Amino acid sequence: MLLEDVLEEFIFDCKLRRLSEKTIKGYRNNNLRFFTFIKKEYDIDDLGKIQGNVINAYIAYLTSIGRKPSYINGIIKSFRAFYKYCENEKYVSRNPMNKVNFQKQGKTLIKTFNDKEVRDMVRYYGSVRYLDIRDKLIMVMLLDTGIRNSELCGLLISDIRYDHILIRGKGNKERVVPISPILNKILIKYKRVRNLYIKDKFAYQIEYLFLSQKGKKLTPETVERVVLECAEACKVRKTIRCSPHTCRHYFAQAQLKNGCDLYTLSRLLGHSNINITKIYLQSMDDERVLDMGVKTSPLMNL
Structure with a gap:
């Protein structure tokens, strides 16, 4: 079977399983790049001709051009998902991914904003214009709830409850996050200004909490731009990805x-595995860990 034909089947199956657009895009692009490589290097375009040594050769190539282990492991996950589908559909008698191992990764250190930068960004939007109040709420909600970009864009007015927000995360799994007094204050103001802004103007997509200037559902690209512009205006350190x-x-x-x-x-955070969350603990410096240990000392809290 031709590789690209099977890939289209696999992608369609991913859509039926309601995987996120980002996940599906990654699966498609990662596999297509691999197909291009093996067509050029080995003249292979048939599913049945791929063996583990061919996949390992591609991984060796990625390593040679400087790709990090974390990037390569993401590629391997895409391949495993594809071949699991092929195995389930009986398109392959042997799964070549059984001979492919994940790369060993070093300790992951996550760099993020410091408290001063966050205070500055939260205070940055001070106007009473709809877009400024919307952007202020975006910043506060991202920083105060840990919500993902795509989840924020998909929030409905009805998802905002009395004391919590209902979030539909990866795999359509639902979770709740609390609404702090600070977030609630801005939410109340935003909903009032939002209602005045859309009144008699728009009749579509107004069920979404965050709307564009034209009254449409906000896009992840817009949210990316809001954060970047705010961070740059507040002179966030150049070493931090905004x-x-x-x-x-x-x-x-x-x-x-x-x-x-x-x-x-x-x-x-909506993590499916607590091991993912542990990465944040690994990224904390020793001083912070010691401070936490003192605060939570069993005898000091008797």
């Missing part, structure tokens, strides 16, 4: 610093 996901990193590290346990944090 993105919505960095806001999520800040939320996670701040929660741990303030005494939140890993299990609770894992649920707030």
Whole structure:
């Protein structure tokens, strides 16, 4: 069977399983790049001709051009998902991924905003214009709830409850995050200004909490731009990647610093595996870990 034909089947199956657009795009692109490589190097375009040594040769190539182990492991995950589908459909008698191992990764250190930068970014938007109040709420919600970019864009007005927000995360799994007094204050103001802004103007997509200037559902690209512009205006350090996901990193590290346990944090972040959450603990410096240890000392809290 031709590789690209099977890939299209696999992608269609991913859509039926309601995987995120980002995941599906990654699966498609990662596999297509591999297909291009083996066509050029080995003249292979048939599923049945791929063996483990061919896949390992591609991984060796990625290593030779300087790709990091974390990047390569993402590629391997895409291949494993593809071949699991092929195995289930009986397209292959042997899964070549059984002979492919993940790369050993070093300790992951996550760099994020410091407290001063966050204070400056939260205070940056001070106008009473709809877009400024919207952008202020975006920044506060990202930093105060750890919500993902795509989740934020998909929020409905009805998802905002009395004391919590209902979030539909990866794999359509639902979770709740609390609404702090600071977040609630800005939410109340935003909903009032939002209602005045859309009144008699728009009749579509107004069920979404965050709307564009034209009254449409906000896109992840717009949120990326809001965070970047805010961070640049507040002179965030050049070594920090200014993105919505960095806001999520800040939320996670701040929660741990303030005494939140890993299990609770894992649920707030919507992680399927607590091992993912542990990365944030590994990224904390020794001084912070010692401070947390003193605050949670069993005898000091008797």
